[in-house]
Amino acid sequence: xxSDLEAPLYEIKANLFKGLAHPVRIRVLEILxxxxxxxxxxxALLEGTGLEASHLSQHLATLRRHRVVTSSxxxxxxxxxxxxxxxAELLAIARTFLLDTLADSxxxxxxxxxxxxxxxR
Amino acid sequence: xxSDLEAPLYEIKANLFKGLAHPVRIRVLEILxxxxxxxxxxxALLEGTGLEASHLSQHLATLRRHRVVTSSxxxxxxxxxxxxxxxAELLAIARTFLLDTLADSxxxxxxxxxxxxxxxR
DNA sequence: TGACGATATGATGGATTCGTCAATCCATTC
DNA sequence: GAATGGATTGACGAATCCATCATATCGTCA
Numbered sequence: 001x002x003s004d005l006e007a008p009l010y011e012i013k014a015n016l017f018k019g020l021a022h023p024v025r026i027r028v029l030e031i032l033x034x035x036x037x038x039x040x041x042x043x044a045l046l047e048g049t050g051l052e053a054s055h056l057s058q059h060l061a062t063l064r065r066h067r068v069v070t071s072s073x074x075x076x077x078x079x080x081x082x083x084x085x086x087x088a089e090l091l092a093i094a095r096t097f098l099l100d101t102l103a104d105s106x107x108x109x110x111x112x113x114x115x116x117x118x119x120x121r
Numbered sequence: 122x123x124s125d126l127e128a129p130l131y132e133i134k135a136n137l138f139k140g141l142a143h144p145v146r147i148r149v150l151e152i153l154x155x156x157x158x159x160x161x162x163x164x165a166l167l168e169g170t171g172l173e174a175s176h177l178s179q180h181l182a183t184l185r186r187h188r189v190v191t192s193s194x195x196x197x198x199x200x201x202x203x204x205x206x207x208x209a210e211l212l213a214i215a216r217t218f219l220l221d222t223l224a225d226s227x228x229x230x231x232x233x234x235x236x237x238x239x240x241x242r
Numbered sequence: 243t244g245a246c247g248a249t250a251t252g253a254t255g256g257a258t259t260c261g262t263c264a265a266t267c268c269a270t271t272c
Numbered sequence: 273g274a275a276t277g278g279a280t281t282g283a284c285g286a287a288t289c290c291a292t293c294a295t296a297t298c299g300t301c302a
Contacts, residue, residue: 014144021139086218097207
C-alpha cells in the first residue's frame with residue numbers, strides 16, 4: 001500500500017520489473033527503442049504487434065502506470081515514447097545476458113545428447 | 122508451452138523480468154551482488170531478509186528456474202551465486218533509472234503542492 | 243452539431259502467482 | 273543407524289494478472 005514515492009527501493013525495483021514482465025509489453029518497448037526518437041504512434045504499434053486495439057491499449061496503460069513510457073496526443077493520434085533512454089539499455093542488457101545464457105544451455109543440451117541413453121533421462 | 126530454448130526472444134525476455142518481479146527476489150539478488158564473489162550461503166540470505174526458511178527457499182527456486190542464480194552444496198550448507206555478472210548490472214541500471222525517475226516525480230509533486238487547492242484535486 | 247476514426251476504460255471469468263503450513267530430503271554427528 | 277540441523281518441496285486458499293468484450297472519450301471533419 002505504498003505509493004512508489006515512499007516504498008523501499010527494492011519494492012520499487014520489483015515493481016518496475018513487474019511492469020516489464022509480459023511479452024506484449026516487451027515487444028512494444030523494443031519497437032519503441034528501435035524507432036527514431038524512441039517513439040512512435042499507436043497505429044504503428046498496432047501494426048507491429050498485430051494486436052487488437054483495446055488489448056494493446058491496456059498494456060500501454062500499464063507501461064504508462066509504471067512510468068516506462070510517456071504518451072502525447074497530436075491531432076487524434078497518440079504517440080508513445082520511452083520515458084528514458086535507460087529503458088532501452090535495460091532491454092539491451094537483458095538481451096545479451098539471455099543470448100549468453102542460452103548459448104550455454106544449448107551447449108549443455110548438445111553435450112547431453114552425446115551421452116548414451118541410460119535410463120529414462 | 123515453449124521451453125526457453127525455442128521461444129521467440131521477447132517471450133524469453135519477458136520471462137526473465139517475470140523472474141525478477143518480486144521484492145523478495147530483488148533483495149536476494151542485491152545481497153548476492155554485494156557479497157564477495159557474488160555468492161553467499163542460504164543462512165546469510167535468511168538472516169539478511171528475515172524471512173521464514175521455506176518462503177525464502179521458494180523464491181530461490183524461482184530464481185534458479187529462471188537461471189538467474191546457481192546453487193551448490195558444500196557439506197550441508199547451500200551457497201547461491203549470481204549466474205552472471207550481468208544480473209548485477211541489470212539491477213544497477215534499474216536502480217539509476219528509478220532514482221532518476223523518482224527525482225523527477227518528487228519534483229513534480231513538490232511543484233503541485235505549491236498550487237492553490239482548487240476543487241477535489 | 244453530429245457522426246466518425248482513433249484510443250482508452252470498465253467489467254468479467256479464467257489462469258497464474260503468493261504466502262503459509264506441513265511434510266520431506268540430505269548430510270553430519272553421536 | 274537414529275537424531276539433528278539446514279534447506280527444499282507439496283498443497284491450498286487468497287490475491288493478482290490476463291484476454292476479451294462492451295462501452296466511453298477525444299479530436300476532426302462534414
